Amino acid sequence: MTSKLDSKIPEGNLEQKWTKYRSTVPLVNPANKRSLEVLIIGSGLAGASAAASLAELGYKVKVFCFQDSARRAHSIAAQGGINAAKNYQNDGDSTYRLFYDTIKGGDYRAREANVYRLAEVSANIIDQCVASGVPFAREYGGLLSNRSFGGTQVQRTFYAAGQTGQQLLLGAYSGLQRQVGMGNVKMYARHEMLEVVTIDGVCRGIIARDLTTGNLERHFGHAVLLCTGGYGNVFYLSTNAMGSNVTAAWKAHKKGAMMANPCFTQIHPTCIPVSGDHQSKLTLMSESLRNDGRIWVPAKKEDAVALRENRIKPNDIKEEDRDYYLERRYPAFGNLVPRDVASRAAKERCDAGFGVNKTGEAVFLDFAFNTIRYGNMEATKKGMHNPTQDQIVEMGRAVVKEKYGNLFDMYQQITGVNPYEQPMMIYPAVHYTMGGLWVDYNLMTNIPGLYALGEANFSEHGANRLGASALMQGLADGYFVIPYTIGAYLNKEIMTKAIPTDHEAFVAAENKVKGTIDQLMGIKGTKSVDYFHKRLGLIMWNKCGMARNSEELTKAISEIQALRKEFWNDVRVPGDANEMNPELEKAVRVADFLELGELMCKDALTRNESCGGHFREEFQTEEGEAMRDDENYKYVAAWEYFEGNTWELHKEDLVYENIKIAQRSYK
Amino acid sequence: MEKNLNLSLKVWRQKNAKDKGQFETYKVNDISTDMSFLEMFDVLNERLIVEGKEPIAFDHDCREGICGMCSMFINGRPHGPKQGITTCQLHMRSFNDGDTIVVEPWRASPFPVIKDLVVDRTAFDRIISAGGFISINTGNAQDANALPIPKDDADESFAAASCIGCGACVAACKNASAMLFVSAKVSQFALLPQGQPERKQRVMEMVAQMDSEGFGSCTNTGACSAECPKEISLTHIARMNRDYISAELSSAK
Numbered sequence: 001m002t003s004k005l006d007s008k009i010p011e012g013n014l015e016q017k018w019t020k021y022r023s024t025v026p027l028v029n030p031a032n033k034r035s036l037e038v039l040i041i042g043s044g045l046a047g048a049s050a051a052a053s054l055a056e057l058g059y060k061v062k063v064f065c066f067q068d069s070a071r072r073a074h075s076i077a078a079q080g081g082i083n084a085a086k087n088y089q090n091d092g093d094s095t096y097r098l099f100y101d102t103i104k105g106g107d108y109r110a111r112e113a114n115v116y117r118l119a120e121v122s123a124n125i126i127d128q129c130v131a132s133g134v135p136f137a138r139e140y141g142g143l144l145s146n147r148s149f150g151g152t153q154v155q156r157t158f159y160a161a162g163q164t165g166q167q168l169l170l171g172a173y174s175g176l177q178r179q180v181g182m183g184n185v186k187m188y189a190r191h192e193m194l195e196v197v198t199i200d201g202v203c204r205g206i207i208a209r210d211l212t213t214g215n216l217e218r219h220f221g222h223a224v225l226l227c228t229g230g231y232g233n234v235f236y237l238s239t240n241a242m243g244s245n246v247t248a249a250w251k252a253h254k255k256g257a258m259m260a261n262p263c264f265t266q267i268h269p270t271c272i273p274v275s276g277d278h279q280s281k282l283t284l285m286s287e288s289l290r291n292d293g294r295i296w297v298p299a300k301k302e303d304a305v306a307l308r309e310n311r312i313k314p315n316d317i318k319e320e321d322r323d324y325y326l327e328r329r330y331p332a333f334g335n336l337v338p339r340d341v342a343s344r345a346a347k348e349r350c351d352a353g354f355g356v357n358k359t360g361e362a363v364f365l366d367f368a369f370n371t372i373r374y375g376n377m378e379a380t381k382k383g384m385h386n387p388t389q390d391q392i393v394e395m396g397r398a399v400v401k402e403k404y405g406n407l408f409d410m411y412q413q414i415t416g417v418n419p420y421e422q423p424m425m426i427y428p429a430v431h432y433t434m435g436g437l438w439v440d441y442n443l444m445t446n447i448p449g450l451y452a453l454g455e456a457n458f459s460e461h462g463a464n465r466l467g468a469s470a471l472m473q474g475l476a477d478g479y480f481v482i483p484y485t486i487g488a489y490l491n492k493e494i495m496t497k498a499i500p501t502d503h504e505a506f507v508a509a510e511n512k513v514k515g516t517i518d519q520l521m522g523i524k525g526t527k528s529v530d531y532f533h534k535r536l537g538l539i540m541w542n543k544c545g546m547a548r549n550s551e552e553l554t555k556a557i558s559e560i561q562a563l564r565k566e567f568w569n570d571v572r573v574p575g576d577a578n579e580m581n582p583e584l585e586k587a588v589r590v591a592d593f594l595e596l597g598e599l600m601c602k603d604a605l606t607r608n609e610s611c612g613g614h615f616r617e618e619f620q621t622e623e624g625e626a627m628r629d630d631e632n633y634k635y636v637a638a639w640e641y642f643e644g645n646t647w648e649l650h651k652e653d654l655v656y657e658n659i660k661i662a663q664r665s666y667k
Numbered sequence: 668m669e670k671n672l673n674l675s676l677k678v679w680r681q682k683n684a685k686d687k688g689q690f691e692t693y694k695v696n697d698i699s700t701d702m703s704f705l706e707m708f709d710v711l712n713e714r715l716i717v718e719g720k721e722p723i724a725f726d727h728d729c730r731e732g733i734c735g736m737c738s739m740f741i742n743g744r745p746h747g748p749k750q751g752i753t754t755c756q757l758h759m760r761s762f763n764d765g766d767t768i769v770v771e772p773w774r775a776s777p778f779p780v781i782k783d784l785v786v787d788r789t790a791f792d793r794i795i796s797a798g799g800f801i802s803i804n805t806g807n808a809q810d811a812n813a814l815p816i817p818k819d820d821a822d823e824s825f826a827a828a829s830c831i832g833c834g835a836c837v838a839a840c841k842n843a844s845a846m847l848f849v850s851a852k853v854s855q856f857a858l859l860p861q862g863q864p865e866r867k868q869r870v871m872e873m874v875a876q877m878d879s880e881g882f883g884s885c886t887n888t889g890a891c892s893a894e895c896p897k898e899i900s901l902t903h904i905a906r907m908n909r910d911y912i913s914a915e916l917s918s919a920k
Contacts, residue, residue, distance in 0.1 A: 056804040067734070070792070076734050128808045131861060133801045137821070137825075144812055175803075276701055278706045284731075528716045530709070531713075572717075
C-alpha cells in the first residue's frame with residue numbers, strides 16, 4: 001500500500017467495526033456545529049439525505065445543484081428498487097448474505113469493511129423512508145412487498161412500482177426542503193460547481209457558476225461533500241440524464257483527489273436499443289423485468305435474418321427454435337445473473353449474428369410465458385375451471401400491467417410497439433460507474449475536508465454493482481454514514497473561523513475558472529459541443545465498452561488525445577458567458593469528459609485481467625467468462641493527476657479476511 | 668414504420684426575463700418519426716449553432732418522463748397533444764408531414780420566463796418547504812413493518828406521490844392555479860398514518876404559501892388533471908379542500 005492511501009478501516013471483527021467505530025468517533029458539540037459550514041454539491045439521494053441529516057444535527061449547510069430544483073437529480077429515474085437485509089420474506093436473508101452477495105457480485109474488488117457497513121445500515125434505510133412517508137409497494141396484509149433482483153437468490157428488494165428512485169428521492173427532498181424552510185439549509189439551484197478551493201492542501205470551499213446569470217461565486221466551507229453522481233455520459237449515449245457529468249469530481253481530481261478504478265463501468269443489459277443517429281439518450285427497462293421476463297434470440301440464424309428483414313414476427317418462431325441463452329448458460333441463476341454477465345451474453349449472441357432488430361443489436365425480453373402463468377393463477381383464484389386462452393391472457397396481462405405498467409407504457413411511447421403483444425427488444429447500454437473518487441472509510445478523499453458520497457465515490461460495488469444497490473448506497477452514505485464520520489474531521493476544525501472569500505486562494509481559483517470559460521468562448525470554431533461529445537462517445541463505446549483489448553485501448557488513447565486537441569481548436573460556443581448559456585455548460589463538461597476518457601482507457605489498459613464489468617478479451621476462460629488475476633490485480637487502482645494529463649498509479653491492496661475469494665459462478 | 672417529416676416550428680424566443688420576447692419561425696426538414704420532440708430541438712439547435720445563431724434554451728434532463736424538468740407548451744397544450752406523457756416522451760410519430768407546431772414556455776406569473784422556453788418554478792420548492800414533509804429526523808424511525816398500511820391506501824398515496832412537479836397543471840389552468848400540485852402532496856401524506864400528526868397544519872401552511880406565491884384560485888374546470896403527464900386525479904383536490912376546511916374549523920390558531 002502506498003502511504004498516500006490510508007483507508008482508515010477500524011480494527012476489530014467485521015461485525016463489530018462499524019458499531020464500535022461510530023460509538024467512539026469524536027463528536028462535535030451542538031454549539032460548535034452551528035458555526036461549522038458544510039457545502040454539499042448535488043441533491044440526489046446521497047446529497048439530499050446528507051443535507052437533511054447534517055442540518056438536523058445543527059451544521060450550517062449549503063446545497064448546490066445544476067437543475068432548477070433539488071428534486072430533479074437523476075436518482076429520480078431509478079426504477080426497480082432498493083435492497084435491504086430485512087429478511088421479511090423469511091427466505092434466508094441476513095446482513096452477512098447481503099454483504100456476501102455484494103462482494104461476490106462486485107467480483108471481489110470492493111472493500112470488505114465498507115460493504116459490511118452498507119449491509120448493516122440497509123435495514124435502517126427502509127425504516128427511515130417509511131417513516132418519512134415513502135409509499136412503498138405493500139401486500140394486502142399491509143406489510144411491505146419485496147421483489148427479486150439479479151445476482152441474488154433471496155427477495156430483498158423494496159420498491160414503489162417502477163418508480164422507486166422517484167419516491168426515495170422525493171422523500172429525501174422533502175426532508176431537505178423542510179430544513180430549507182427552517183433556515184438550516186440554503187439552496188443554490190441552477191448552480192454548478194466548477195472548482196475546489198484548497199489552502200495548504202486542505203479543502204476550504206468552492207467556486208460555483210450561477211447558471212442563470214453566469215456570475216461566478218465563491219463559497220467557503222469547513223467541509224465539502226461531492227454527491228455528484230457518476231460519469232456514464234462520457235459515452236455520450238447512456239441511461240444517465242442529459243446533464244449528468246463528471247465536472248465536480250474531475251475538478252477535485254485535478255486538485256489532487258485520486259480517481260479510483262475509473263474503468264469500472266456498468267453496462268446494463270436491458271435498455272431500449274439505439275434507433276438512429278439522432279438518439280440523445282438511452283432508456284432503461286428495469287432489471288425487475290428480468291424477474292418476470294425471459295430473454296431469448298432465435299436458435300437459427302436464418303430466423304434472425306428474417307426478423308431483421310421484417311419477413312417474420314417474433315411470435316412466429318416456435319418454442320423449440322428459440323435460444324433462452326441465459327437459462328442455457330447459467331441454469332442456477334437463469335435470467336437473474338448479474339448485469340455484467342447478462343450484458344456480455346447478449347453481446348456474444350448479437351456478435352454471432354443472432355441479433356433481432358434492423359441493426360442486429362437487440363435481443364428479446366419476452367413476457368408471454370409469465371403472462372400465461374399469472375393468468376392461470378388468477379383463474380385458479382377465481383375458481384374458473386376451464387378458462388379460454390383469451391381469458392388467461394387477459395387476466396395475465398392485467399397482473400403484468402399492475403406490476404410494470406409504467407415501464408410498458410414508456411416502451412410503447414419510445415418504440416411505437418405494444419410490449420403486451422410482442423416481446424420487447426432490448427440491448428445493453430451504459431448505466432452506472434462503479435469507479436469514482438477514492439475515499440477512505442469516512443468517505444473522505446485524500447484531500448482533507450473533501451468527501452465523496454454515493455455514485456461519485458468508488459467504494460462499495462467493486463467491479464460490478466448489483467441491481468437495487470445504488471439507491472441503498474446513496475441513502476446509506478447520506479443518512480447513516482456521513483453524519484457520524486464527518487465528526488472525525490470536523491471536531492478538529494472547531495477553531496477554524498470562516499475564511500473570507502477574498503483570500504488569495506479563492507481569487508486564484510475563480511480566475512482559473514474564468515480563464516477556462518473565456519478560452520472556450522474565444523475559440524469560435526465551427527463544430528458544436530455535441531459533435532465532439534458524440535465522437536468521444538463512439539471511441540469509448542467501441543474501445544472501452546463491454547469488451548476491451550490492449551490494442552484498441554492503446555488506439556483509443558491517441559484518438560482521444562487528438563480529439564481533445566481538435567475540441568480546443570474548433571469548438572463553437574455561441575452566446576455570452578454572462579447569461580444563461582446551456583452550450584457553455586455542456587462545453588465545460590465535455591472538456592472534462594475528454595480528459596476522463598483517456599484515464600479510463602489507461603486504467604483499463606493497466607488492469608491485465610477481467611473482472612466484473614471490466615472485460616479484457618485477452619483474459620477469459622474457455623467458456624468466455626471473466627478471468628480474474630487475484631495474485632496481481634486484487635487492488636484498487638487510485639490515479640493521481642499531474643499537470644498536462646499524466647497520472648501516477650497508487651495501489652490499495654484489498655484484504656479478504658471474511659470471504660473466501662473464488663471464481664464467480666452463477667451456473 | 669419510420670418515415671421523415673418536414674415541419675414548421677413557431678418558437679417563443681426571449682433573451683432574458685426583461686426582454687419582451689417574440690415568436691420566431693423555423694423550418695425543419697427530414698425529421699424521423701422515431702425522434703423524440705426534444706431530439707428534434709437538438710437537431711434544430713445544432714443547425715442554429717453552425718449557422719452562427721443562438722440556439723433555443725429549454726429545460727430538460729432525464730428524458731425519460733420522470734424528472735419533471737421539461738416543460739414545453741405545444742400547440743396550446745402543456746407537453747403536447749398526447750395524454751399522460753411529458754414533452755421528452757413525445758415522439759414525432761404523433762405529428763404529420765407539413766404541420767406547423769407552436770412552442771411556448773409555461774405561461775403563469777408565478778413561473779417567470781428566464782430565457783426562451785425556460786421558466787423559474789422555484790415557487791413549487793417553497794410550497795414544499797412550507798409543509799410538504801413529515802417532520803422526522805434521521806434515525807428516529809421504528810421498524811418499517813411495525814406500521815401496517817392497507818394496500819389500497821398505500822396505492823392511492825403512491826398515485827398522488829407520482830407527481831413530478833413539472834408545473835403542467837399550472838400552465839394548463841386558465842387561473843394558473845397550483846391546486847393539483849399542492850393537493851397531490853397533501854393527499855400523499857393524508858392517506859398514510861405517518862402523515863396524521865401534522866395533517867391539519869400541513870394543509871394550512873402549504874395553501875398559505877401557494878397563495879402568497881400568486882397562484883390563482885381553483886374553479887374546478889379540471890384542465891390540470893386532463894393535461895397532467897402523470898394523470899394525477901382531481902379527487903386529490905377534493906380531499907385537500909375537505910382537509911383545509913376541517914383544519915380551519917378546528918384549528919386552535
